[in-house]
Amino acid sequence: MSLTFAEPTSLARNPLDLLEEIVGANDWPHERASGEELAVEISGRWCDYRLFFMWQEDMSALHFTCLFESRVAREQRADIHHLLALVNEKLWLGHFDLSSEEGTPMFRHTLLLRGAGAASVEQLEDLVDVAVSESDRYYPAFQFVMWGGKSAPDAIAAALIEVAGTA
Numbered sequence: 001m002s003l004t005f006a007e008p009t010s011l012a013r014n015p016l017d018l019l020e021e022i023v024g025a026n027d028w029p030h031e032r033a034s035g036e037e038l039a040v041e042i043s044g045r046w047c048d049y050r051l052f053f054m055w056q057e058d059m060s061a062l063h064f065t066c067l068f069e070s071r072v073a074r075e076q077r078a079d080i081h082h083l084l085a086l087v088n089e090k091l092w093l094g095h096f097d098l099s100s101e102e103g104t105p106m107f108r109h110t111l112l113l114r115g116a117g118a119a120s121v122e123q124l125e126d127l128v129d130v131a132v133s134e135s136d137r138y139y140p141a142f143q144f145v146m147w148g149g150k151s152a153p154d155a156i157a158a159a160l161i162e163v164a165g166t167a
Contacts, residue, residue, distance in 0.1 A: 015062050015111075015119035016055050022124060042128075045136040046143075051128065060114035064094075065106050066131040068139065072103040072146060079145050080105070083152035087138050093130050096138065105142050107131045 016038045023030045023040050030040040040051040052065045072080045080098055088095045094109030111127060113119055137159075144155035 013118050014055055014057070015113070015124060016053055018119060018121065019053055019124055022121065022128075042132065044132050044139070046139040049132060049135060051131070060112065060116075062111040062113065062119065062127075063108075064111065064127055064131065065108050066135055067099075068105045068135065068142065070105060070142060070146065072098060072105065072142075074103065076146055077103065079152060080142065083141060083145050083155060086152050086156050087141065091134065094134065096134075107135050 014035065016032070016036070019038055020030070020032060023038070028040050028042050030038060032038050036055045036057070038053040040053070042049050042051060047069045049069075050067045052067070054063045055061075056063065077098065084096050084098060094107055097106050097108050098104070099106065109127065109131065111119065111123065138156075139159075141152075141155040141159035144150040144158055145152060148155070150158065
């Protein structure tokens with residue numbers, strides 16, 4: 001994913017200010033609910049994602065969540081939790097989770113900035129890029145379990161097949 005960015009007009013310590021400039025430069029629909037919360041909609045390869053950024057100033061931490069459009073039925077949650085365990089062991093950054101209330105799959109990560117000063121454009125670009133890339137990569141596995149009735153290992157194997165050539 002390639003992000004468009006206009007040079008920041010200010011280097012605020014709150015990374016949501018910089019994120020809002022990045023989001024605006026990419027014309028992504030967003031809502032700044034407060035000084036500590038930003039919600040963004042972005043299109044991925046398979047579905048639209050809702051990105052939520054929450055700034056915790058006292059911890060100098062930016063918590064990030066990328067939610068899928070899907071909801072997992074209660075009777076499928078054990079299979080999805082098995083899939084989450086298999087997927088998460090393949091990740092270097094962040095992790096996938098399942099909302100216990102709504103059954104929504106999501107990618108999550110927290111960026112710790114204590115002692116680092118302000119977040120950089122590159123850090124924030126990487127945060128979004130990794131989340132969307134990993135969500136796009138594993139979204140089919142979630143669908144294979146939820147709608148295809150596949151086991152978690154079979155779903156990952158099917159989702160990660162490398163396609164050779166072009167159609």
